[in-house]
Amino acid sequence: MTATLNYSTAPGHQVLAAAGKRILRPGGKAATEQLFTWANFQPEDTVLELAASFGESAIEIAKRFNVRVVGVEKNPDSVVKARDNIKNAGLSDQITIIKGDIFNLDQITEKFDYVLAEAILTMQSETGKAKILSAIKNHLKPGGKFLSHEMLVRSNESGVRKTLSQTIRVNANPLTISEWSTACQDAGLTLQQQQTGTMGLLNLNQILRDEGFWGTVTIVWNVLTNSHLRPRVLQMRRNFQQQRNHIGYIVFLANVL
Ligand SMILES: C[S@@+](CC[C@H](N)C(=O)[O-])C[C@H]1O[C@@H](n2cnc3c(N)ncnc32)[C@H](O)[C@@H]1O
Secondary structure, three states, X not given: OOOOOOOOOOOHHHHHHHHOOOOOOOOHHHHHHHHHHHHOOOOOOEXXXXXXXXXXXXXXXXXXXXXXXXXXXXXHHHHHHHHHHHHHOOOOOOEEEEEOOHHHHHHOOOOEEEEEEEOOHHHOOHHHHHHHHHHHHHOEEEEEEEEEEEEEEOOOHHHHHHHHHHHHOOOOOOEOHHHHHHHHHHOOEEEEEEEEEOOOOOOHHXXXXXXXXXXXXXXXXXXXXXXXXXXXXXHHHHHHHHOOOOEEEEEEEEEEO
């Protein structure tokens, strides 16, 4: 992925991945941990993870809670990396990564106890969000739970969406708390738990917590020494800082009633 990446036009998450970032969610591991607490996974529960990226969350929950995970990821390089990570973790019998598009979930006929989706719905249009949320609902067993980790907009909605989309080079369309709730409701999912916090993706303390000391050193080194990577990462960081009062993360658990 890194060899052919055009750093000026690539989506922000690919640029950050090229810099060495593994955790690509606005609230980082701590926010994901809150989702796991709410979820209360039991051994043998089944989880469908949308946009599984490098398999980080899938590996974490399979290892800790002995659940079975099916991950869907579109980027072929990420699929290869996820499968390698899963193999190295000795979890190939518990986690399957399907190379596919979350807009085509019909190819998966199984229903799950949980659907986990982090940092993927924000990037979709209103129609796209509605389509994916409806597919999520259809892939949950009765009483199943949807675990979501996304970007939140608190104020200056149109300004935030415009600036973020320009900086991240993808359609960045974060919602307010009530808009996330309504979007879920429209798809037949009801918010049961929610938590919001600071957007810390490029905050040094959060990077240290998410990537560890040596991971952080690697990222800083890559950013400082790669003159193509540096302007994009610094521009995203500057933008997140400028918007810090308007944006954040949201994690929520929604039920199929
Ligand atoms: C911001 S990253 C988040 C990755 C991961 N969920 C995490 O929290 O670290 C977005 C991921 O979504 C994947 N992706 C984007 N659009 C997709 C789609 N339509 N179907 C499947 N995966 C997609 C990207 O390749 C990337 O791995």
